[in-house]
Amino acid sequence: MELSIQLPKNFKEQTVRELLEQEWLVPRKVRHFLRTRKNVAINGEPALFHFPVKSGDVITLLFEPEDYPTPAILLGNKSIIDVLFEDEHLIILNKPIGMKTHPNQPDEKDTLLNHLAAYLAPKNQVPYVVHRLDKETSGAILFAKNPFVLPILGRLLESKKIYRRYQAVVSGNLVESLTIRKKIGRDRHDRRKRVIDERRGDVAVTHIEVESYLKKTNQTTVYCVLETGRTHQIRVHLASIGHPIFGDPLYHPNSIGRLMLHAYELHLTHPFTGEIITAIAEPSLW
Incomplete structure (x- = not known):
């Protein structure tokens, strides 16, 4: 794998x-191999x-196959993939409702990761999970297209x-906007669920913005912004x-129909180009 990256205008020497x-x-370990093999170049000259x-x-960085072993992913159906943004390093998709983000068993091939692997196969690229959406949740989701950018995107996610x-x-x-700060842990009685657990749970922060109240159905439309990323947060x-x-x-459980939760917007600053990337997943819930 060879990568060439131009440093952005505001880059500090x-x-x-x-x-x-x-x-x-x-x-x-990879830095060691880059140094000993002399596989780094600046503007085409060895460095x-x-x-x-x-x-x-x-x-320019030249990696050997053993530096980043390629994971084995069964290929799904590339026609399912709905691309919101893509370049050589990362891709943002519009995830359908009712589809898992990634397989939990080696023989699974009907998850978004499998379908993305099929989409990227002709480009000799393999997808890597940066974050996940619940099976019942639709909308914008980010994947890395090479193992080099994966930890960088992970750091951006962790640093909010x-x-x-x-x-x-x-x-x-829901009368007014608010921020919910309640720790979340596993439900000891139902492995599928999470519960509020202020003693043993993980810190979780969600900002809720009220959009409108639907009096006829006694429902409220809201926007939610994650400060942390706990399961089912x-x-x-x-x-x-x-x-x-x-x-x-x-x-x-007494309500019917699809889970009314949709990852509508995702944006980040590209770690290599400095470009502001904004992805909107249409259609919205309302």
């Missing part, structure tokens, strides 16, 4: 070593790790630099304040 270790999070790099420079905005329809009249948080999401089979 540093050494090749600092770039690989601190900015691009290249694993120590040592103490060489400086600056804005506008093109950095990937913005995710969801639409939801909840039961009852939005679903558990809204249910915990007495406003479960309509159609939720786990946390509002």
Whole structure:
């Protein structure tokens, strides 16, 4: 695998070593091989790790197959893929409702990851999961297209630099916007579910913005912005304040129809180009 990346305009001058270790999070073992094999170039010229790099420079990295072993993914149906944004490093898809993000068993091939693998196969690329959406949730979801960018996107996610905005329809009249800060843990009685667990749970923060109240159906449309990414976070948080999401089979089992939760918007700053990427997943819930 060979990657050529041009450093953006606002890039702070540093050494090749600092770039690989601190900015691009290249694993120590891979950095060692890049150095010993002399597989780094600046503007087409071989480079040592103490060489400086600056804005506008093109950095080329040559990886051997053993540096990043290719995962085995069964190929699905590429026609299912709905692309919202794509370049050589990452891809944002519009996930259909009722589809798992990735397989849990080696023989599964009807998940979004399988279908994306089929879409990328003609380009000799393999997808990598950056984050996931619940099976019942539709909308924008981000994947890496190579193992090199995967930890960089993971760091952006952990540092809250990937913005995710969801639409939801909840039961009852949610009068005002609020932020829910309640720890979430596993339900000891039902392995499928999560519960509020302030003692043993993980920190979870969800910002809720009220859009409108539908008096006829006694429902409220809301936007939800995640500050953390716990399993079922939005679903558990809204249910915990007495406003479960309509159609939720786990946390509002008496309602019918699809889970009314949709990852409507995702945006981030591209880690290599500095471009602001905004993906809107249509159609929306309302």
